[in-house]
Amino acid sequence: MVGAVDASGPMLRVEGLVRRFAPRVAGGAPVRALDGVTLELAAGGSLLIAGESGCGKTTLVRTMLRLVEPDEGRILWRGRDVRAMAPGELRPWRRNVQPVFQDSAGALDSRLTAGESIGEALVVHDLARGAARRERVHEMLGLVGLAADLADRRPHELSGGERQRVGLARALAVGPALLVADEPFASLDEPTKARAAELLADLRARCGLSLLLVSHDLRVAARAAERICVLYAGRVAEAGPTRAVLDAPRHPYTLALVNALPEPDPDAPRPAALPGEPPDPANLPEGCAFHPRCPLADARCRSSRPEPVAADAGHVTACFRSDEVPGRDAPCETAASACKSR
């Protein structure tokens, strides 16, 4: 029953993941949070999962971390079905897949110092004690760019950016192969976000770490992830190399997402906001989930569900009319030196 470790394929692969939740109202339809998601992450690779709130990205990550069990589908870690793992194999697997949470203040125990938080995981996984543990904690602090004396501070004595780094150091302390970060930039300001994204990219290069990132801050996250997967209504809309997908989207939803990013330029044209709401996951439309909001929708889109197909090398899109997706709105050129006083 024990499958051979497949070192040649992707490090992590999910196939046809479906996760439903109980209906909100008694007798109603179940909520389809994940409705058939397939994607993969190569060893040492980095993947950004993007999409609107409610699109299923957090459920996807929780399912991949086995905090939530899928109703259908497989999760393959180095070729092995994670759901078939014996209980004794779970703990070592969890060491390999470490989460970093969005709310850095909530994720850290307010009674523990930073050093104690980082060291806790080492004790739990029985990796180092005493002096060896202290040394490892200092090493981790250095790795995330924090001064050694921060080890004695408690969370409320640290800035948001510093807390985020402590959370990261804690995840790294056990030497994981994969870091899973759910909205790690959410509580940070611009300069700190940029530094955090660079840190993640740097850690990947130095430690051979793989990264699975969930974020709706596309600009910053794009710096940390080589590949992107855009989810819509629990389904994959588009996936591929980050630059290719963001510069030339092949799905109307990705285009809308990219166009909605605010330009830090007062003279830039206002983006036309995508109207409407994402569909109710308890009541998904027939056909393509995006068709009610899509300017390109036709009869086929309204009746058949598009599956992801290759648009380019390593680039898939679930859209029947992907060839007709227009280019991104170009920011208008303005003479930067012209200043109209108010």
Add this chain to the structure above:
Amino acid sequence: MIPEPPPAIRPLLRVDGLRTRFGGTAGGTLAVDGLSLELSRGEALALVGESGCGKSATLLAILGLVPAPGRVEAGRVELDGEDLRAAAPERLRRLRGRLGVVFQDPGASLDPVVRVGEQIVEVLRVHRGLDRRAAAARSVELLRAAGLPASETGARAYPHELSGGMRQRAAMALALACDPELLLADEPTTALDPVLASQLLDLLERERRTRGLAMLLVTHDPGVVARTCDRAAVMYRGRVVEQAPVRSLFARPVHPYTAVLLARSAPQSAGAAPGMLPTGCRYRDRCDRAGDDCAEEPSLEPLADFPGHAVACRHPLPAP
């Protein structure tokens, strides 16, 4: 016919020398240290800066919501000429009725055990004296304008049954329910994805235009500032370091920190921990332009050639 003299142009909101401390006196942090600003009717001012700069603390001080044992230590906060800090409780309640608030987390303004439509009805009955029918009709109207249907998935929903974006829209409808003259918004779109954020900003703009609403918007996102505000005040460690009309700020940021914030130059090091600020200019320890004279704190001075643009810096960036 003798023409009437023009009305005095008094700012709607005026903050003068605000000092706000968080935590107890021993070891508390001075979150806001000598902040002054003015906001005219119908104007939108952004308070922009990194986390910990005191922008949210400023908003809380204006609202009188600084959590104990923190407190406002000094300064005046005037709404239409009246000092909010000196007002008697009943007067304060009425003054506060002219303000609307939206927080980053809609949970902060929405009651979790009351349906959202009902929360607006309540507020209209209490603060506007409407009877139940009129309040219910107005509530439906306000929520519809904010994009929420009058059904189980909108007005009749409890906050936790709505998605993050819908909750924030409901919170906005609630904030606008009593026709405030000034909207105070603390990072209203930060927790939302770009599409929702864009929709919410559209809604905000529409409401502002139709109501002539003034707005004080706290944000760390330069894109939001560029899109929604007329003027911006850049805060750093409890003080305003630069202030200008938005176009002027983006066209020529003058304070070295502003350039970093607008991503025009690379971020420097993280800087000293709270409580370990350098003496003199607080940006000194991160600034590559700092000189010896920066040991003396610079004050906010207007720029000669650019109206409305002021900066607190002894070594400002040269004009492009």
